[in-house]
Amino acid sequence: MSLPRRPLGRTGVDVTILGLGGEGVLRTFGYEREARAVIEAALAAGIAYFETARAYSGSEAYLGQVLPKYRDRIFLTSKSHGRTRQEAEAHLAATLRNLETDHLDLWQVHDVRTMSEVEALGAPGRALEAFHQAKEKGLTRFIGITGHHDPEVLRRALEIYDFDTVLLPVNPAEPYSHSFLPLAREALEKGLGVIGMKVLARGLVAHLGIATVRDFVHYALSQPVSLVVIGADDPDQIRELAAAARDFQPMPEAAQRELEEFVAPFARGLMYYKP
Numbered sequence: 001m002s003l004p005r006r007p008l009g010r011t012g013v014d015v016t017i018l019g020l021g022g023e024g025v026l027r028t029f030g031y032e033r034e035a036r037a038v039i040e041a042a043l044a045a046g047i048a049y050f051e052t053a054r055a056y057s058g059s060e061a062y063l064g065q066v067l068p069k070y071r072d073r074i075f076l077t078s079k080s081h082g083r084t085r086q087e088a089e090a091h092l093a094a095t096l097r098n099l100e101t102d103h104l105d106l107w108q109v110h111d112v113r114t115m116s117e118v119e120a121l122g123a124p125g126r127a128l129e130a131f132h133q134a135k136e137k138g139l140t141r142f143i144g145i146t147g148h149h150d151p152e153v154l155r156r157a158l159e160i161y162d163f164d165t166v167l168l169p170v171n172p173a174e175p176y177s178h179s180f181l182p183l184a185r186e187a188l189e190k191g192l193g194v195i196g197m198k199v200l201a202r203g204l205v206a207h208l209g210i211a212t213v214r215d216f217v218h219y220a221l222s223q224p225v226s227l228v229v230i231g232a233d234d235p236d237q238i239r240e241l242a243a244a245a246r247d248f249q250p251m252p253e254a255a256q257r258e259l260e261e262f263v264a265p266f267a268r269g270l271m272y273y274k275p
Contacts, residue, residue, distance in 0.1 A: 003046040003245050008075075008226045009193030011142055011164055013105070015075050015227050018217075018245035019049030020238070021197065022059040023231030026052065034234070035062035041235035043070060045242035051195075051229045052099075053079035053110055054091040060098035068100045076101060079110035079146060080127070083120065088130035092139060106165060107131060107140035113149040118157045128161065148198060148273040151183045158187060170196030170220045170228065171205075172260040173270035185224040196220045196228040201270040203233075210262040215251075217244040219259055222251040 005014040020026075020042040025034050039062065042050070050067060052059040060078060067074060078095045082088035096102065109127060112118060121128045131143045144165030147154045154168060166187045168180040175181065188194045199220040200206065206213060220228045232238045251259075263270060 001044065001046040001242070001246070003048070003242065004248060006226050007193075009165060009188070010191035011193055013075065015193075016046065016048045016245075017221055017227045017248065018047055018241060019051055019075075019195070019227055019229040020047050021229040021231040022052035022056040023202070024233045024237075026059040026062050026231060027056045029058045031058075032062065032065065036066055037235050038232050038238060039063060039066045041238040042232075042242075045238055046246075047238075047242065048073060049075045049077075049227060049229070051077045053081070053108075054095055055079070055081050055110060060095055064098045064100040071101055075105045077106035077108065077144075078104055079108040080130075081110040082130075083117065083127050085125050085127060085129040088127040092130065092134055096139070103138055104140040106142045106144055107134060108144040108146050108165070108167060110146055112145060112147045112153055112157060115153055115156060118153055118160070121157070122161060142193075144193070144195075146197075148180075149275055151178055151180045154180070155183050155186070158183075158190070158192070163192065165193035165195060165226075167195040167197055167229075169198035169271075169273065170223050170225055171199055171201055171216065171270065172219050172256070172263045173201065173267040175260055176264060176267040177271060178274065181223055188224040188226070193226045194224060196223065196225040197230075198273060199228050199230050202272065204266075204270055204272075205263075208263070208266060211259055213240055214244040215259060217241060218248055218251045219256055221245070221248050222256060
C-alpha cells in the first residue's frame with residue numbers, strides 16, 4: 001500500500017503525510033513483540049516516516065530491530081534533549097547504535113521550553129555545535145527543533161537559528177490558548193518542513209465521543225503541515241490511522257470551526273502538554 005506524500009519544506013524530500021511517532025507502545029521497555037507488530041503494521045500500511053527520541057524509553061531499540069533492512073525506503077528521525085555539545089554527541093552515538101544505522105535523515109533538538117534555552121543553544125559548547133557538526137559529517141541529513149509549551153519560544157528559535165524542520169502541536173484545541181497554528185503557517189511559508197504532533201492529544205480525543213479519529217487526522221492534515229506523526233498501541237490503530245491518511249481530503253473551513261467548537265469544553269485538558 002502507499003500513502004500520499006508532501007514535500008518536507010525545502011529539503012527536497014517528499015514524505016508520507018503520516019509518520020509513526022515514538023509514543024504509544026514504542027515508549028516502553030520490554031514489549032518487543034508488541035512493538036514489532038506495530039512497526040511492521042506501519043510498514044505494511046505504507047508509512048515511510050519513523051520518528052523516535054533518545055528520551056523515549058526503548059523506542060529507538062525497537063525500531064532498530066525492524067527497520068535496518070528497509071533503511072533505503074524510509075525517512076528516519078530521532079531527537080536529543082541534551083543541551084551541551086557533549087550530551088548531544090553522546091545521544092547521537094547511542095541513537096545511531098540503537099537504530100543500527102550510520103546516519104539519520106533528521107535529527108531534532110528536543111522539547112525546547114524557555115527563552116533561556118533558546119538563547120543558550122547556539123553558545124560555544126552548547127548543543128547546536130553537535131547538530132551542525134553532525135550535519136557536516138553526514139551523520140544527519142537535516143536538523144530540526146521541537147516544542148509544545150510556548151509558540152513564542154519556538155518562533156524565537158526559528159528567527160535566530162537555521163533549522164530545516166519544526167515539530168509542533170496541531171489539533172482543534174490549539175486555537176483556544178497560545179496556539180501553535182499561526183507559527184506552523186509562518187514556518188511553512190519560510191520553507192521549513194512542518195511536522196504536526198499531539199494530533200490525538202495522547203489518545204484523549206478517542207474518549208470524548210464527539211468525533212472520529214479520522215476527523216482529527218483530517219483536521220490536522222488540513223493545517224499548514226508537511227505531515228503528522230502519531231504513536232500507536234497496536235496494529236489496529238495503525239490501520240485506522242493509515243486509512244484516514246489514505247482517504248484524506250482537505251476539511252472544509254466550516255467543518256474545522258465546528259470541530260473546534262466541539263472540543264472547546266475539553267480544550268484545557270486536551271492541551272495537557274502546555275503549562
